[in-house]
Amino acid sequence: MHAKTSSAASSAAQAASASQGSYRTLWRWHFYAGLFVMPFLIVLAITGTIYCFQPQIEPLLYRQQMVVAPRTTPRLPPDQLMHDARAAVPHGAVISTVHVLDDPSRSAEFVFKLPSGEKESVYLNPYTGAVLGTLSVENRFIQLDRMVHRKLLLGKAGELLMELAACWTLVMIGTGVALWWPRTKTTARDALLPRLSLTGRPLWKNVHAVMGIWLAFGALFFVVTGLPWSGSWGKNFNALATSANIGTPAGAWGGLPLQSSVPGKASVATASNNAGEHRHDAGNGDSMPGMVMSDLPLTQTPWAVTNAAVPESHAAEGARLPLQRVMDIAASLGVGSGYEIVVPSTATGVYTVSWFPADPKLERTLYVDQYSGAVLKDIRYRDYGAVAQAVSYGTSLHMGRYFGFWNQLACASISLSLAAMAVTGFVMWWKRRPQRTLGAPARERLAPPMRAWKTGLALLGIVFPLMGLTMLAVWLMDRLMFDRAFRRIAS
Structure with missing residues (x-):
């Protein structure tokens, strides 16, 4: 009887040790993902929220150029307006694009390519032909916000960084859900609502976990609907979808x-x-x-x-x-x-x-x-094709356009809440940070195999090759740093 009891106790201890090892491994990867993603997540959240409200923001910022008093008289012919707009730009400018909007309170907009190579919008009163002003296309507030959102104003390098941040967000979401998943019997209320009776770091940890589980689907949706527009993977995915007749098939x-x-x-x-x-x-x-x-x-x-x-x-x-x-x-x-x-x-x-x-x-x-x-x-x-149709719906929802103001509000709420998640993660790290080290969670030397997680990460690395290379780099650095530290302790 004593031997059986001892064996059962030993099995329970091994199971607890394996569970603890798995938890710390997941926590470690969640930490690395969050460390990289956090600053980009804040930038994406703020710029995305601003861009989502473009229809409301631009007429307020550029009211003089964009807004006119509606009239019952008919508008001037568009060719006459284009001729008048041409007179407002330097000699040698070439008409590029015409924006057609039926809103009686909005001006007519014509975009010209200037001799310098820059593009400039000319705005006219559609009822009188009076020139209301001009705006640089590249330097408009919303366009700058969009370029920060897509590529941090850093060109191709920034575009790849944003793509990497989106991919690593998938790791952060997956490990975050796994860390939140209850390991003991608990109530739905404790799992899904913050326990405000806690104080200090436990309160921050609980709020972070509960917010994360509520936002996991929204974050996943933003990543999945945003990646098709990314500079590297998105372009390759578009070409693949088209060649497989699930994008825009030729001859359709x-x-x-x-x-x-x-x-x-x-x-x-x-x-x-x-x-x-x-x-x-x-x-x-x-x-x-x-x-x-x-x-x-x-x-x-x-x-x-x-x-x-x-x-x-x-x-x-x-x-x-x-x-x-x-x-x-x-x-x-x-x-x-x-x-x-x-x-x-x-x-x-x-x-x-x-x-x-x-x-x-x-x-x-x-x-x-x-x-x-x-x-x-x-x-x-x-x-x-089917994929292109799905991407079109995802894009409209991602940009807050599909069901009007409520779509904008939903996108803004999710975006700003994700930024708050990044802030709570930083506070948690700050409260437990050790001196002169990064403060990554300790790694178990004899961690369990965790084959399912390794398979999942490998699949992510295959689907997103750029992310796969960075995951391999992080894994190698982690192994080298850990083994070196272990040898110092052992000696």
């Missing part, structure tokens, strides 16, 4: 001709289409070499078409279509308020109409021949 745009022809001559593309050959491969000359949607001067482009090739017009003698005609074509095809028109800058360019509304099902991309008005391509939501 119907049988309209991809090229116009010189007036009086039959179009080869049209003849092929009449014969039932709806071919859209790269060899038929349907796009300008290297020109894709992400190269165009658009404020925003639907994810599904960022890598879509832009078709071209055949150079032809004759006048370019007036802007009003392009707007009439867009309206006849159901394109609503709030879209952009990229004005062709070459004889073979096309008018590009990009509509990126709050409802993803209404997203639209049109390419209109600048001479004949023929619609060369008409890309709709129904043409997207």
Whole structure:
């Protein structure tokens, strides 16, 4: 009997030791992930919240340029407004983009590329043609906020850093949920509501854990919906989805001709289409070499078409279509308020109409021949693959657009709460920090295998290669530092 009791006690002790070892290992990885992610999380939370409220912020910041008194009189023709806007920019400036908005209280906006290479918006009163002012496109507050959110104003290096931070957030979420998971019998109230009767560091730890579990899904949603737009992984994912016909499959745009022809001559593309050959491969000359949607001067482009090739017009003698005609074509095809028109800058360019509304099902991309008005391509939501459709919905929700103000409020609440999580994590570390060391949780020398967690991390490293390299670097540094410290203690 004594032997059985002793054996049971030994098994219980081993189980407790294994559990403690697993907990400390998870805590250690949570610490490293949080240490890296925390500053980026605060930046993402603040800049994301600001960008979410762009529709309200910009008219307040730039009221003089953007807001006009509504009138019952009709607006001036858009071509006349564009002519008046051209007179307000330096000689040599080229019209780039036209913003089309039906709001009677908003000004007309035309974007020009200046001789210096910078882009400048010119705002006019649509009822009188009076120039209300100009704004630098690159230096507008919201654009700077967006660039901080995406790449910390550091170019490609900043873009990769933000991508890494998003990937490591996945590790932080996974280890955080595992650390919160109750190991003993407890009530739902204690697990899901903060125990405010605690004091000191235990209170901070409890608040941090409870907030974390409530925010885990929101944080995961932000990461998953943001990564498709990242500079490295997002572009590769877009290309993979397109090639697998789950993004924007080639040839999904119907049988309209991809090229116009010189007036009086039959179009080869049209003849092929009449014969039932709806071919859209790269060899038929349907796009300008290297020109894709992400190269165009658009404020925003639907994810599904960022890598879509832009078709071209055949150079032809004759006048370019007036802007009003392009707007009439867009309206006849159901394109609503709030879209952009990229004005062709070459004889073979096309008018590009990009509509990126709050409802993803209404997203639209049109390419209109600048001479004949023929619609060369008409890309709709129904043409997207399953992945691209899901990304479109995720993007709209991520940006706080899908269900209006309440979507904005939900996104802001989650973002700012995540920033608060970063602050509580810092306070917890500060309260227990040792002198002259980083203060990472101690690692058990004989930690349990934890095969499921290692498999999960390995899969994350494969799916996100950049993250995999940094995980390997952290693991090697941790092993080397730990073993060196252990040898010093042992000697």
